Amino acid sequence: MAKHSITATVNGDEVDFTCSTEQTLLDVLRTKLNMTGTKNGCSTGDCGACTVIMNGRSINACLLLGAEIEGAEIETIEGVAKGGELHPLQQKFLDHAALQCGICTPGFINQAIAVLEKNPDPTERELRFGLAGNLCRCTGYDKIVRAVLDTAAEMRASK
Amino acid sequence: MSGDKKSRGTGGGNYQWVGNVTPRPDGVDKVTGRARYGDDMILPGMLYGRILRSPHAHAKILSIDTSAALALKGVKAVMTHESIPDHPLAKPPYPPIVNDMHDVSRNVMAREKALYDGHAVAAVAATSERIAKEAIRLIKVEYEVLEHVLDPYAAAQPGAPLLHDDQFTDGTDPKKDPPSNLFRSLGKEQGDLEAGFAEADLVIEREFRSEPVHQGYIEPLACVASTSEDGGVELWTSTQGHFVARALISKLLKIEMSKVKVTASEIGGGFGGKTTIYHEPVAVRLSQMSGRPVRMVMTRSEVMRATGPTVGSYCKIKMGAKKDGTLTAGSADIYYQAGAFKGSPVGRAADTFFSPYVLANARTACYDVCVNRPKAAAYRAPGAPMATYAAESVINEMADQLGLDPIDMRLKNAVKEGDTSLMGTTHGRIGCIEVLEAAKNHAHYSAPLGPNQGRGFAIGYWLHGGGLTSASANLLDDGTVTIAVGTPDIGGSRSSMRAMAAEELGIDIELVKPGIADTASLGFNHLTAGSRTTYASGMAVVNCIREIIGKLCALAAKKWEIPADEVRWDSGQAIPADKHTGTIEPLSLQQLARMAPGAVGPIAGHSEINAGGAGASFCAQISDVEIDPETGFVSPIRHTIILDAGRAISPDYVEGQMQGGAVQGIGWALNEEYIYSDKGKLLNTGFLDYRMPVASDVPMIDTVIVEIPNPNHPYGVRGVGEPPLVSAPAAVANAVENAIGITMGSLPLSPPKVLEALEANKTPMAAE
Numbered sequence: 041m042a043k044h045s046i047t048a049t050v051n052g053d054e055v056d057f058t059c060s061t062e063q064t065l066l067d068v069l070r071t072k073l074n075m076t077g078t079k080n081g082c083s084t085g086d087c088g089a090c091t092v093i094m095n096g097r098s099i100n101a102c103l104l105l106g107a108e109i110e111g112a113e114i115e116t117i118e119g120v121a122k123g124g125e126l127h128p129l130q131q132k133f134l135d136h137a138a139l140q141c142g143i144c145t146p147g148f149i150n151q152a153i154a155v156l157e158k159n160p161d162p163t164e165r166e167l168r169f170g171l172a173g174n175l176c177r178c179t180g181y182d183k184i185v186r187a188v189l190d191t192a193a194e195m196r197a198s199k
Numbered sequence: 200m201s202g203d204k205k206s207r208g209t210g211g212g213n214y215q216w217v218g219n220v221t222p223r224p225d226g227v228d229k230v231t232g233r234a235r236y237g238d239d240m241i242l243p244g245m246l247y248g249r250i251l252r253s254p255h256a257h258a259k260i261l262s263i264d265t266s267a268a269l270a271l272k273g274v275k276a277v278m279t280h281e282s283i284p285d286h287p288l289a290k291p292p293y294p295p296i297v298n299d300m301h302d303v304s305r306n307v308m309a310r311e312k313a314l315y316d317g318h319a320v321a322a323v324a325a326t327s328e329r330i331a332k333e334a335i336r337l338i339k340v341e342y343e344v345l346e347h348v349l350d351p352y353a354a355a356q357p358g359a360p361l362l363h364d365d366q367f368t369d370g371t372d373p374k375k376d377p378p379s380n381l382f383r384s385l386g387k388e389q390g391d392l393e394a395g396f397a398e399a400d401l402v403i404e405r406e407f408r409s410e411p412v413h414q415g416y417i418e419p420l421a422c423v424a425s426t427s428e429d430g431g432v433e434l435w436t437s438t439q440g441h442f443v444a445r446a447l448i449s450k451l452l453k454i455e456m457s458k459v460k461v462t463a464s465e466i467g468g469g470f471g472g473k474t475t476i477y478h479e480p481v482a483v484r485l486s487q488m489s490g491r492p493v494r495m496v497m498t499r500s501e502v503m504r505a506t507g508p509t510v511g512s513y514c515k516i517k518m519g520a521k522k523d524g525t526l527t528a529g530s531a532d533i534y535y536q537a538g539a540f541k542g543s544p545v546g547r548a549a550d551t552f553f554s555p556y557v558l559a560n561a562r563t564a565c566y567d568v569c570v571n572r573p574k575a576a577a578y579r580a581p582g583a584p585m586a587t588y589a590a591e592s593v594i595n596e597m598a599d600q601l602g603l604d605p606i607d608m609r610l611k612n613a614v615k616e617g618d619t620s621l622m623g624t625t626h627g628r629i630g631c632i633e634v635l636e637a638a639k640n641h642a643h644y645s646a647p648l649g650p651n652q653g654r655g656f657a658i659g660y661w662l663h664g665g666g667l668t669s670a671s672a673n674l675l676d677d678g679t680v681t682i683a684v685g686t687p688d689i690g691g692s693r694s695s696m697r698a699m700a701a702e703e704l705g706i707d708i709e710l711v712k713p714g715i716a717d718t719a720s721l722g723f724n725h726l727t728a729g730s731r732t733t734y735a736s737g738m739a740v741v742n743c744i745r746e747i748i749g750k751l752c753a754l755a756a757k758k759w760e761i762p763a764d765e766v767r768w769d770s771g772q773a774i775p776a777d778k779h780t781g782t783i784e785p786l787s788l789q790q791l792a793r794m795a796p797g798a799v800g801p802i803a804g805h806s807e808i809n810a811g812g813a814g815a816s817f818c819a820q821i822s823d824v825e826i827d828p829e830t831g832f833v834s835p836i837r838h839t840i841i842l843d844a845g846r847a848i849s850p851d852y853v854e855g856q857m858q859g860g861a862v863q864g865i866g867w868a869l870n871e872e873y874i875y876s877d878k879g880k881l882l883n884t885g886f887l888d889y890r891m892p893v894a895s896d897v898p899m900i901d902t903v904i905v906e907i908p909n910p911n912h913p914y915g916v917r918g919v920g921e922p923p924l925v926s927a928p929a930a931v932a933n934a935v936e937n938a939i940g941i942t943m944g945s946l947p948l949s950p951p952k953v954l955e956a957l958e959a960n961k962t963p964m965a966a967e
Contacts, residue, residue: 060329067328076239077232079467081417082499086886089417117232130230134223137851140690140859142229143236143418143467165895172895175886177415177468178690179855180862181894 044107050075051119059106066090068106069116077117077146081175088174091147091154092116098154100173117146120153129153129191136187140178148174152188160196164189210846210906210915216698217914220851221708224693225465234465237421237437242492245423246275246324248485249331250478250495251338252505253313253320256571256879257347257360260313260320260340267337268323273330276488277338279321280308283480284453291369293383295546300450302540306574307451307480313342314362314539315571316880317504319478324485324493347571347879351534352513354380354570362539362569380569382541386549387621388562395528395560399519403596406515407589408945409928410872411508411536414578415863415891418467419502424482425492432459432483439469439687440726445718447476448483462717463687470863471577474726477506500884507576508873510535510543512585516552518593524601524608526594528560529553533586535567538574543567544582550622551586551925554660555631555817556612561621571879577728579860580661580921584867584928588946591657591929596942605656606639624662624815630843630907631817634658637903638819643839651826652836653938658819659925663918664729665810669722670739672700674747674802678789680704682743683716684736685724690859690920691852695733696740698848699914703744705770706788713740722807730918733848734909735810741913746804751791754799759783812911818842818922820861820930826938831954833935835865839901840927845909845917857923858900864927866892868935872947 042061047054050073057072066083069075069092081089083102090101093115120127129149132138139145148171155162155170162170167188168181176184212218228234265277286300304310309318321338325331346360353359359380368375369383396402422436432454438444441461449456466473478495486493497506514533520526531552535543545565553561565582598605613632619625635658638644648654670684682700686692693713701708725731748768755773756763761783765776773791775783786794795802823837840857847853870890874882883889908915928946935948941956 062329070238071241074241075232076235079236079418080238080496081419081467082886084499084885084887086499087417121231126227126230130227133230134226137220137223137691137855139226139229140852140855141416141418141466141468142225142234143416145229146232149230164899168894172893175415175417175891175893177417177470177863177891178859180858180860180892180900181897182858182900183851183855185894185899 046107046110048109048111049113051115061105061107063106064102065104065106065109066101069101075116075118079143079146081143088151089144089147091150091174093150093154098151117149120149128195129188132187132191136183136190138179138183138187144174144176148176148184156192156195160192162192210908212846214702216702216708217848218846218850221694221698221849223691224697224713225688236418236467237464238496240423240435240464242423242425245492245494246326246489247328247331248322248324248482248493248495249335250319250481251321251335252501253309253316253318254880255313255342255344256316257345258313258342259345260309260311261343262341263321264339265321268334271330271334271337273326274323274334275326275491276324276485277321278481278484278488280310282484282488283308283451285310288365293369297542303447303451306540307477315573317501317573318539319505322481322485324489348380349570349572349875349879351511351536351568351570355534355566355568362571366541366569382537382567382569384564384566385545386562386564389621390560392528392530392560392562396519398521399527400522401597401600402517402519403593404517405593406944407592409512409585409588410946411511411572411575412578412867412871413503413508413889414470414472416468416470416472419497419499420473420477420506421496422479422482423492423494424479424486426483426486430454430458434459434461434479434483435464436461436479437464437466437473439466439473439689439728441687442685442718442724443474443726444476444479448480451480452483460717460719463715466687466689469689470579471581471728472506474577474728499886503884503889504881505573507538507574509578509581510537510575514585514589516589516593518597520597520601522601524598524603524611526556526558526612529558530562531586531589532564533566535565535582536570536572536575537567538572539569540574541567541569543575544577547582548586550620550662551583551660552590554620555609555614555658557614557618563621579863579924583659583661583925584864587657587659587925588929588932591926592933595656595933606635609658610635627814628907628910629815629817630905633905633907634817634819634841634843637841637905638821641821641839641841641903643821643837643901648823651828651938653824653934653936655822655930655933655937656819657926657929657933658817659922660815660817661730661922661925662815663734663813664731665735665813666725666731667723668735668739668810669724669807670736670743671721672740672743672747672804674792674795676792676796678792679710679712682711682713682740683721684713684740685716685721686727686732686736687715689727690856691849692732692736694852695737695848699737700740700744703741703748704788730920731813734813734912734916734918737848737914737916738810738912739806739808742806742808743804747802750802751788754791754795755786757798758786758794814909814911814917816843816845816917816922818926820926822930822934824931824934824938826935826953828957831950831952831957833869833948833953835897835931837898839903840923841903841905842919842922843905843907843917844919845912846906846915847904848914848916850904853904853919854902856919857902860923861900861927862892862897864924865897865931868928868931868946868948870947870949
């Protein structure tokens with residue numbers, strides 16, 4: 041079984057790890073780097089629970105091999121709050137009760153960050169399509185959509 | 200502390216925390232990725248478990264050869280059913296919910312036969328995931344494939360392929376003597392059906408079908424078992440009931456219960472699906488065999504193939520009404536797919552059909568039928584949405600034919616306090632009428648509809664659970680309080696526990712820290728299920744806090760040298776009776792907490808109860824949909840849900856339960872179903888093909904919380920988890936039928952089915 045020696049940046053820190061060819065980025069994050077905040081819901085790219093940001097783009101960590109992130113910059117949920125302060129999206133998820141069980145929350149927050157990066161002022165419909173790759177079975181999406189729209193408004197106002 | 204807050208609900212009461220929006224104790228951990236779920240536990244030396252599953256729907260297991268798997272380097276244990284004790288078949292009379300260890304043993308690992316595609320047959324534990332996967336491929340199983348049956352009505356007929364040759368039908372008259380897939384029939388009859396139907400001006404008789412749907416929790420089942428040479432077993436698992444998991448594992452594997460400690464991880468959704476055990480005993484046995492911790496995590500495909508969805512159903516129903524809308528009689532038969540083993544929620548079906556209404560002449564018969572599918576599990580109001588779909592569809596059709604408003608017709612027959620349901624529940628204060636009136640008065644109900652649009656309405660009934668509950672609370676030296684409950688927090692219940700405790704104590708919620716205790720730390724707790732958690736654990740927490748307050752008042756009385764009954768508790772302090780005012784200063788919680796260790800020792804409160812009086816609640820939904828006549832695709836465009844919550848302790852999370860339940864119901868009505876090949880193999884085992892609603896499929900979900908406080912709970916709580924699903928599929932299906940003008944009678948109303956109906960009927964709408 042071939043092994044790969046990889047160097048990448050995760051949440052601003054350089055990391056080195058070896059992985060076998062078939063190991064996904066999700067597996068590497070969770071078992072090699074002990075970063076279990078990225079969640080596994082399906083391993084087939086259908087639920088979005090493992091959404092992370094790679095070089096500024098949101099991706100499903102389960103659909104990428106660990107060996108493919110050589111030299112890449114990865115942002116996971118563990119890096120979203122900075123300097124002891126929650127990211128505005130994290131705070132708004134709490135304020136709007138946009139989570140129940142919370143398993144989909146890390147993926148939604150990363151996806152919302154990516155959506156707002158591209159479009160800081162989405163309509164409700166645009167946002168719903170932007171989040172359509174992330175499954176939530178608890179909330180019916182209402183409060184998630186409200187939390188993200190409210191964050192977008194606040195972030196625009198503070199610019 | 201914001202002391203001027205008032206409960207925002209309609210149920211009255213002047214509370215500081217109850218009924219208000221409060222920060223969630225587990226919130227920050229969940230938005231930062233810190234919260235630890237089933238798959239987030241890593242133990243030193245941990246092995247990776249994996250299960251080999253049957254590719255056949257129904258097959259005799261002739262032999263299992265594990266030698267090649269055992270010989271693979273890195274494989275530390277291999278097991279089959281031989282590593283799990285057998286248990287005798289339970290004998291009648293059967294309780295309402297059957298938990299037969301004979302069946303549990305066979306569902307955990309197939310014994311004589313594999314009974315469904317995905318049935319566990321053997322398992323391995325190895326030093327890596329990769330080796331474990333390779334090892335299960337090396338296990339050779341010889342099968343004799345048998346004929347299978349998937350449909351519950353067909354399976355109940357003589358001559359159907361038989362799953363269990365030792366299962367004989369219970370509770371039917373005439374009794375069926377040869378072994379049968381029909382396990383039993385439950386139901387009841389009252390009044391005079393014949394006279395009731397004769398009295399009716401309109402009688403409608405219909406058939407309805409619904410497909411099994413999965414709970415669809417996003418976190419696959421995951422656990423880690425660690426066993427010791429002294430016989431001890433520790434289990435970390437994602438479960439809705441770690442005390443129930445302990446009981447089942449202890450019974451199944453014949454291990455003394457005290458030696459098994461189960462810790463509930465954070466749980467990534469359950470909706471009833473995590474109320475039993477699947478791979479947990481396998482992890483325990485593999486750990487015992489290997490001497491190392493063993494982790495088991497299901498893939499999504501394993502979750503779909505091998506864990507219980509809710510039952511699919513076939514229903515025949517007949518109802519009669521007078522011209523003025525008064526219901527005169529109702530009779531319903533429903534067949535439930537129990538899956539491979541008996542135990543579908545037939546009792547709940549029998550209780551559900553006609554319960555929102557006063558109906559003197561009524562009969563229900565509900566058949567629990569084994570078929571070659573995974574054993575059905577609970578799903579949010581188990582058994583109720585299918586029965587409600589049938590009965591509410593017929594009532595809507597009746598209202599239409601009689602020219603009555605659908606809500607007015609329901610109001611004419613609505614149950615109220617003092618009425619008794621068919622299954623024998625005499626209602627206390629209930630809110631059926633208030634919920635119907637709130638729906639009628641909502642702007643949504645009379646809003647105009649556009650072309651290709653339709654509106655549906657339904658109301659649902661659910662009788663909540665109470666049950667065995669144990670909790671404790673500790674006062675710490677600095678005046679803060681910890682609370683331990685034994686019901687896993689699946690949707691924010693710690694928030695509600697904290698609000699009730701802080702309310703009782705009259706202190707800031709930030710001074711109260713709630714947590715979920717393991718099985719070694721509390722008395723028995725039933726599941727987080729049956730919408731019972733905020734009701735029953737909440738009641739136990741209030742008892743604990745009241746015990747602490749009693750002890751603090753006694754401590755103050757001792758200090759003041761006055762009788763204990765001359766001390767009362769108010770706003771976080773012990774206050775002497777009026778006659779002492781001016782001579783004795785009140786003592787705050789903080790002062791008393793500092794004094795306690797020296798004066799009386801640690802102060803704690805405990806409560807062990809069998810919570811009764813949970814009562815019923817009602818939930819109505821108004822659904823608007825738009826049909827694409829070209830494709831048959833149905834878009835929900837507006838949805839309003841109205842629920843009697845008794846009192847909403849955490850209103851945001853009550854709304855969340857309502858919105859989540861409504862959207863699950865939208866999925867059930869429009870898209871979700873199990874698709875099997877002609878060989879009985881499940882074809883849609885992933886989220887791509889098992890199509891649950893995504894954000895772009897649904898609109899905002901408007902909520903109305905009605906508050907008719909439950910007199911049996913200190914804060915008036917009624918459960919809120921389950922009712923939102925009961926009426927949702929019926930309301931959405933009714934909206935589709937209203938839009939296309941065709942009676943459909945089966946779920947899901949997926950695009951091909953709707954398109955076929957449109958083309959067969961060539962309705963005027965299709966020409967628009």
